[in-house]
Amino acid sequence: MSIIRQDPTTKEWVIIAEERMQRPHEYKTLEAGRRHIIPDGLCPFCPGHEASTPEELFRITDLKGTGWTVRVTSNKFPALSSTGRLERHGESPLFRELDGVGAHEVIIETPEHDRQLPLMTDHEVVDVLTAYRTRYHALMQDPRLKYIILFKNHGERAGTSLVHAHSQLVATPVPPMTLRRKYEVAIAHYDDTGRCLYYDVAEEERKAKNRVILETDRFLVFHPFASRVPFETWIMPKRHQPSFGQVNEEDLCALATVLRRTLRALYDRLGDPDFNYMIHSAPTEDENKEYYLWHIQILPRLTAIAGFELGSGIYISSMSPEQSAAVMRESPRTLSGES
Amino acid sequence: MSIIRQDPTTKEWVIIAEERMQRPHEYKTLEAGRRHIIPDGLCPFCPGHEASTPEELFRITDLKGTGWTVRVTSNKFPALSSTGRLERHGESPLFRELDGVGAHEVIIETPEHDRQLPLMTDHEVVDVLTAYRTRYHALMQDPRLKYIILFKNHGERAGTSLVHAHSQLVATPVPPMTLRRKYEVAIAHYDDTGRCLYYDVAEEERKAKNRVILETDRFLVFHPFASRVPFETWIMPKRHQPSFGQVNEEDLCALATVLRRTLRALYDRLGDPDFNYMIHSAPTEDENKEYYLWHIQILPRLTAIAGFELGSGIYISSMSPEQSAAVMRESPRTLSGES
Numbered sequence: 001m002s003i004i005r006q007d008p009t010t011k012e013w014v015i016i017a018e019e020r021m022q023r024p025h026e027y028k029t030l031e032a033g034r035r036h037i038i039p040d041g042l043c044p045f046c047p048g049h050e051a052s053t054p055e056e057l058f059r060i061t062d063l064k065g066t067g068w069t070v071r072v073t074s075n076k077f078p079a080l081s082s083t084g085r086l087e088r089h090g091e092s093p094l095f096r097e098l099d100g101v102g103a104h105e106v107i108i109e110t111p112e113h114d115r116q117l118p119l120m121t122d123h124e125v126v127d128v129l130t131a132y133r134t135r136y137h138a139l140m141q142d143p144r145l146k147y148i149i150l151f152k153n154h155g156e157r158a159g160t161s162l163v164h165a166h167s168q169l170v171a172t173p174v175p176p177m178t179l180r181r182k183y184e185v186a187i188a189h190y191d192d193t194g195r196c197l198y199y200d201v202a203e204e205e206r207k208a209k210n211r212v213i214l215e216t217d218r219f220l221v222f223h224p225f226a227s228r229v230p231f232e233t234w235i236m237p238k239r240h241q242p243s244f245g246q247v248n249e250e251d252l253c254a255l256a257t258v259l260r261r262t263l264r265a266l267y268d269r270l271g272d273p274d275f276n277y278m279i280h281s282a283p284t285e286d287e288n289k290e291y292y293l294w295h296i297q298i299l300p301r302l303t304a305i306a307g308f309e310l311g312s313g314i315y316i317s318s319m320s321p322e323q324s325a326a327v328m329r330e331s332p333r334t335l336s337g338e339s
Numbered sequence: 340m341s342i343i344r345q346d347p348t349t350k351e352w353v354i355i356a357e358e359r360m361q362r363p364h365e366y367k368t369l370e371a372g373r374r375h376i377i378p379d380g381l382c383p384f385c386p387g388h389e390a391s392t393p394e395e396l397f398r399i400t401d402l403k404g405t406g407w408t409v410r411v412t413s414n415k416f417p418a419l420s421s422t423g424r425l426e427r428h429g430e431s432p433l434f435r436e437l438d439g440v441g442a443h444e445v446i447i448e449t450p451e452h453d454r455q456l457p458l459m460t461d462h463e464v465v466d467v468l469t470a471y472r473t474r475y476h477a478l479m480q481d482p483r484l485k486y487i488i489l490f491k492n493h494g495e496r497a498g499t500s501l502v503h504a505h506s507q508l509v510a511t512p513v514p515p516m517t518l519r520r521k522y523e524v525a526i527a528h529y530d531d532t533g534r535c536l537y538y539d540v541a542e543e544e545r546k547a548k549n550r551v552i553l554e555t556d557r558f559l560v561f562h563p564f565a566s567r568v569p570f571e572t573w574i575m576p577k578r579h580q581p582s583f584g585q586v587n588e589e590d591l592c593a594l595a596t597v598l599r600r601t602l603r604a605l606y607d608r609l610g611d612p613d614f615n616y617m618i619h620s621a622p623t624e625d626e627n628k629e630y631y632l633w634h635i636q637i638l639p640r641l642t643a644i645a646g647f648e649l650g651s652g653i654y655i656s657s658m659s660p661e662q663s664a665a666v667m668r669e670s671p672r673t674l675s676g677e678s
Binding site for chain 2: 005006010012013014020079091092094095149152153156157158159168170172179197204224226228276277297299305306307308310312313317318
């Protein structure tokens with residue numbers, strides 16, 4: 001079982017999951033343990049190899065009724081798992097830890113080994129998002145879990161070299177300190193103005209126009225004013241929804257279209273870049289509070305995160321969001337769905 | 340000139356430095372602009388090519404008196420520079436920005452193109468640290484600058500592919516929000532206990548012993564309790580010094596030995612790993628406050644930073660600091676200086 005420890009100088013948590021390193025002397029090439037490098041034809045995410053993944057948690061069956069379009073399983077090397085106790089223990093008052101209670105799941109986005117999310121149909125993306133929401137709802141029921149994040153790592157720079165398209169879900173028994181801090185900022189804004197900070201940010205971006213790349217009835221897509229990296233992209237709902245768990249069927253269909261178009265435009269303009277995306281939501285206890293708005297943050301991984309960023313938390317970007325948004329708008333047919 | 344923008348949702352700053360991207364359509368391979376890939380024999384950091392670097396700010400002459408052992412110059416593609424105004428401007432109250440006022444310098448650690456810091460002599464490392472301290476002192480005099488960080492990127496994963504050994508200094512006109520947050524934690528601890536949090540953490544690590552890898556009269560080296568990545572290493576002074584600018588001559592010599600031995604042991608155990616190190620100091624306005632202790636944080640870059648880390652701020656490490664410290668202690672002669 002993994003353990004969760006608190007850094008006494010930042011109050012941030014880290015997860016120490018030694019099971020993820022398979023052999024004790026693998027530390028020279030730790031990446032290998034993470035990559036689970038797979039010989040050809042043995043991909044555990046391909047149909048026919050279902051028995052080589054851990055317990056299946058959800059699937060969408062295909063039209064024939066014999067196969068599947070999307071599967072969710074536990075992660076084979078879980079960072080967190082459902083057993084353990086939540087009481088804090090640790091060596092001293094400064095060194096606190098708790099058992100690695102939580103969930104770590106893998107969403108296999110397609111049965112096709114080489115099919116990537118930016119090139120899927122809207123319908124296939126709806127299935128992926130349906131799996132996200134189904135698992136989000138299931139884990140929300142567990143009162144031990146305080147925070148649920150869905151994310152995708154695409155490409156080696158983004159932390160995966162498993163080719164078969166997949167995303168992940170992690171649910172933690174403690175809220176991340178970075179979320180607590182964002183929450184403080186959002187609550188201060190709410191107390192000052194009576195409005196949701198994220199709604200106001202989206203309104204300002206709409207007014208400014210020059211960082212917006214796509215707008216539909218339900219969603220706004222833009223490169224944020226303080227983009228950390230070139231082509232950082234946010235997808236934000238227009239209706240007030242603190243958590244991804246609150247999206248309804250129509251939202252999900254509309255989001256699939258917007259997400260696919262955005263990823264496809266990035267794919268076209270940057271040549272299949274490595275990227276991460278994260279679905280940010282309010283803590284599960286605050287599903288109904290008015291401070292937060294769930295959103296998707298897409299971070300293309302074009303440059304390395306170096307010492308200055310790691311040391312200061314300040315990112316240096318070599319391209320303004322105004323400039324990158326203009327580059328994105330050079331794909332008007334992709335963004336409007338005409339292509 | 341670059342600009343500094345504040346993220347309205349985190350209050351963190353980003354630097355947008357478009358000068359660092361040399362050609363407008365370089366965005367597909369942004370790394371290229373950062374790497375300044377250099378044909379053989381044209382390294383701007385090698386002796387004889389001094390004219391190809393910006394203004395020299397400091398040098399230590401060699402024993403012959405004709406050459407140098409360490410040089411400091413402005414960065415050719417500076418993220419921040421000394422002109423501009425500090426008044427906040429921006430499009431709206433939510434979107435604040437200021438000019439990119441500050442400093443961005445390069446410390447060329449050796450005249451030898453292929454000589455790496457972990458393999459230098461103690462005396463050579465003293466020269467590098469002397470350059471760090473000299474520039475720290477010089478920039479501390481500028482009241483516009485609130486924070487000075489020294490850091491090193493070694494290897495591509497760490498954000499450089501310039502082979503010639505170098506480190507960097509960045510001085511910012513705003514304190515990083517992450518530092519403000521660490522400061523809040525440290526002040527709360529001081530208010531509660533009357534003691535410096537970092538001093539207490541070092542004491543606990545000394546008592547626990549199993550994460551300590553080296554201790555001398557002046558310094559403690561350990562893998563912290565909540566290590567974010569395998570082999571994360573902290574070097575902490577034993578005397579109370581909030582800022583690196585406060586180290587004296589004896590501290591500097593002792594630090595050179597400790598830093599070199601630590602880097603050499605990492606080099607031996609991990610096979611010349613990519614790594615970053617950062618010298619964390621108090622904000623320049625708080626040089627004399629008792630809340631903080633400067634320290635060096637070394638982060639080997641064995642695994643990629645992926646979506647979960649970027650989204651939550653929580654790191655997943657596949658090796659405990661107890662385990663990695665034990666591996667480091669397998670280099671006893673390197674750590675004790677016998678080899």
